[in-house]
Amino acid sequence: MEWQDEGIVLSANRFGEHDALLELMTRSHGRARGYVKAGMSRRNKANLQVGNRLSVSWRARLETNLGRFTHELIHSPLGLMMGDGNRISALSAITAVVASTMPEREPHEGLFERLEAVVALLEESDGDIALWAGALAKLELAILKELGYGLDLSQCAGTGTTENLRYVSPKTGRAVSLEAGGPYKGKLLPLPAFMTEGQLADASMHDALDALRTTGYFLDRFVWVVSGKGMPPARDRFLSTLSRLAVSQSSP
Incomplete structure (x- = not known):
């Protein structure tokens, strides 16, 4: 079993002594996990930082197995974030x-x-x-x-208006207008x-x-x-x- 995709790093943690357990949100395969050989090395660890966008290949004998990632860095947003x-x-x-x-x-x-x-x-x-x-x-x-x-x-659950929607019913998940929700605002979500x-x-x-x-x-x-x-x-x-x-x- 093998696929290629691109993904954004959600987490990367130590897996064994030198490998990393990588979790990505990928474009076509959803949230995916796999291990990266020598993922804790200096070069790989820098590539596996949260928020980085990677090009990845995933391989496993069976689809249900954890699988192994190989990767290339596409873009890191961290350069502009460091220090903030x-x-x-x-x-x-x-x-x-x-x-x-x-x-x-x-x-x-x-x-x-x-x-x-x-x-x-x-x-x-x-x-x-x-x-x-x-x-x-x-x-x-x-x-x-x-x-x-x-x-x-999209509209107030009580009146049908689409204006001044300011609350959400915690029971139904539907919007409520400012006017209709006023008497019940203590029980409604903002x-x-x-x-x-x-x-x-x-x-x-x-x-x-x-x-x-x-x-x-x-x-x-x-x-x-x-x-x-x-x-x-x-x-x-x-x-x-x-x-x-x-x-x-x-x-x-």
């Missing part, structure tokens, strides 16, 4: 979310392209943490859809405007936190609780950083 802890934290959260939600060996080309776009966004010199957090929330929304748990944010209208760049830190609270609720309900692993620690750390910065920004 918030960018690295965002990258770690993004890749951890994909690794913890997407099923292994199921093709999701649209999700790969979204992940590729979010990693590219992290390379932009004028980006900020609110932008990256908003992009993560949008990516999580896409993951829910890919997994068959898509939220219906839906910042950038998630349904406007631009990603319009998201504030508080907007991004609200969006991640909502997508995180449904990912936990449908994926993380089922797997028994819970929310990835990297996502939790990123949200803590975002929350701390949002509070300091609001302080006089």
